[in-house]
Amino acid sequence: MKTRTIERTRLVPHTVDGQTEMVLDRETIEVPAPPRDWDQAVRVAVTIGAALLVTVSLTWTTASIGALLAMSVVAVVAYGAAVAFDAAWIMCMGVEWLLRSDPDRATLPRRVGHAALAVSMGAVFAHGYLFTGQWIVGAVGALVSTLAKGGWTIAMRAHTRPLDPLTQQWVAKRRAAVNGQLALIPIRRELQRGEALVEAEQRSLAALADSGSADPDQSGQSADGSDPDPQPTATGPMTIKDAVRTAVDSGIREPDRVLAYVRKVADANAREDTVARYIRLAG
Structure with a gap:
């Protein structure tokens, strides 16, 4: 059986010259080592691989579309704009990841991500076909983004915990209650600012x-015009x-x-x- 070494501390009484104090006693012990969690190791490896695929796709798409756009604008602007093609569907995947426990809300970013992926693939295909004259080059180049998105989709499935319909409804109700409280925070602040202004x-x-209400009727003043409390x-x-x-x-x-x-x-x-x-x- 595999073991691992740990250090354990505990308070023990210690007496010196008749005075007893509680002090920390440290000891090193051997405890059984838990078995390797291969499922978690594979899950981490898949996630790292998906992240690498997304990075490669972003680099490839930026280089390809940037070269295509550089035919009409300066290179700096062209390559900067080229980043948007893959960044769009990557951002949608990020939102889909955040909403992985809410399938209804995750539907929209998933669809928008597919549309953005299709646009990016079309631009990469146009670059390959235009510069080489062979459609196969453009098609293979366009598949890079598809592989990256597919890899990340698989990674998300590995991390997603599906919920049964009843539990999904329970989560939706709890989330709606908390979201309502969060939405009221800026509303209350706005109302407080408005009330303060009013x-x-x-x-x-x-x-x-008060300052403009000088009494035009001086009949109530004394005859000598004196004011006991002048303002x-x-x-x-x-x-x-x-x-x-x-x-x-x-x-x-x-x-x-x-x-x-x-x-x-x-x-x-x-x-x-x-x-x-x-x-x-x-x-």
């Missing part, structure tokens, strides 16, 4: 209404700093009165320490 607009309108004239929406400066310039220096004025014409939620700091700066 609230800010309402505060601004209230400040404008500076508000000229429009202000920042907290501007409101403090206006109050100080008008002779109001008591922190409570300045704070009340700032909350009236600038920001109803102005903090007392902020107003006090601006008072010190203005003084």
